[in-house]
Amino acid sequence: MPRLVSHPDEVKIVTRRFGQGAAKIERYIELGGYEAAKKCLAQGPEWIIDEMKASGLRGRGGAGFPTGLKWSFVPKQSAKPKYVLVNGDESEPGTCKDHLIFLHDPHAVIEGTIIAGLAIGAKTGFIYLRGEYRYLLEFMEKAVADAYARGFLGTHIFGSDTEFQIITQTGAGAYEVGEESALMESLEGKRGVPRIKPPFPAVVGLYGGPTVINNAETIATVPHVIAMGAAAYAAVGSVRNGGTRLFGLSGHVERPGVYELPMGYNLRKMIYEVGGGVRGGRGLKAVVPGGSSTPVLLPEEIDIGMDFDQVGKAGSMLGSGGVVVIDDQTCIVEFALRTISFYQHESCGWCIPCREGTDWLKKSLTRFHAGFGETKDIDNIQYLAENMMGRTFCPLGDAAAMPILGFVKKFRKEFEEHLGGKACPFAKRVELAVI
């Protein structure tokens, strides 16, 4: 069972019911659950969307798009049914926050889905979990069944004339399905190959109907925004970044775990105070601030507030909030190789720059790490990665290229130390794959 952690600097909004048995519907109701959905039912769609806009809540999946604005893009009238789709395909390396939400507070996901449905006028919501999360899918399915039994879901939710149904879905292993158009393809029973945009999902989405797609954390936050009020929620965070975020601290920290901290919380403080510093008193070499696809930060770059805008200004991304801490005994070339191996494995092959780029980057980095690299390879790695950027249907190509560019640019010296047939100064494992 994943361990829950705590720190005095945390502001527990989304996690406030964690560890309190709220997966049981009676307990969830006891703790104030489903009141926000009832309030939204009474207030109507425009009020909900205004509240969401005022809250400053931005998408927790990685892109940070304002949630209220996203919901407002869905046309009021539609010939085809509208849908809410909850993205629980959590698979960005470094990220495990939704894991805890499904485990400890599945009804918050259901309640948030109902509210999103009320806001856009949808009658059906889908909750999609990655295939590896089978035990969590069972939790979700039990919670959905309990919500139906209480009349919170169905043809007359909370005794009203409004209908809302929830359907759960499992994936079967695919990082790319975390991309919204690939997610819809997967839910339609196809390969998770991304769609070309436009049209955007808000206009033509699932089964051709207007669709709102939100990350599970975003959706689980929605009832709390309604319950505490948009202004109070916004006030917790930083400018244009409302509320809190579930940050996953992993790698070489003393106290890894998922911590709920205000948006804009200082990254250095997060690592050294919340996370207890680098494990074993070692030095800090680098930080990947928002999941494996986000460009690396150097120790002198971590005095920044962790929100979408400030991390962006520092040349990286807040992404999924997965903060991976790397100590000074780690080989960056090996880390880069493991990162690109993942993206090479996950590339669907639809777009040539991604398919060929990830494959060549993996080959180049494998050879480089084994000590068979040449000086020109460093530039070639950079050239390959630069030419993947912005040239693919979905962001997987960028997600693979961005971290590699960061490693090469910021750790060029360490790449050079692998030249001339020298063994990797750090690694225990050096394998030269057949190229």
Add this chain to the structure above:
Amino acid sequence: MSSETMSLFSAKLAARLDALVLKYPLRRSALVPMLLYAQDEIGYLSDAVIAEVAERIGITELDVRNVATYYSMLRFKPAGKYNVQVCTNISCMLRGGYEILERFEEELGIGHNSMTPDGLFSLEEVECIGACCWAPAIQVNYDFHDELSPEQVPEILASYRGRETAHA
């Protein structure tokens, strides 16, 4: 196909799959979960499983294969009764994921993507399983084991072997 007609699957699973195709606005949306649930029972996607799934959804076998090959959890050859999946992605790697993998290789005498001769265990090096803050982590079938050290590997294997003797 209804659960009364000939099916490869247990009556319980067949009934579940009968309900599954009616759950969505379009029947085809049942495809990915159906493949996974079928694999959970049969062990892998054999030709016969693919044929039955195709018939249940109402699409061609080729179409089923085209979709199935996209998803990394779906497999086309048998795996061990207990499929050990060791994450070596970045967060796990930094906290000893490869040492966990090596220990499993030693204890089981097999490598990545292979199975013990008795069919009890198979071993896979896998990508991120969503347990980064509790690294290094593994899954045995769908069970998570986290914050592992190599020393715990023998006891994990023993616990699954113990289930077998308990059943025998």
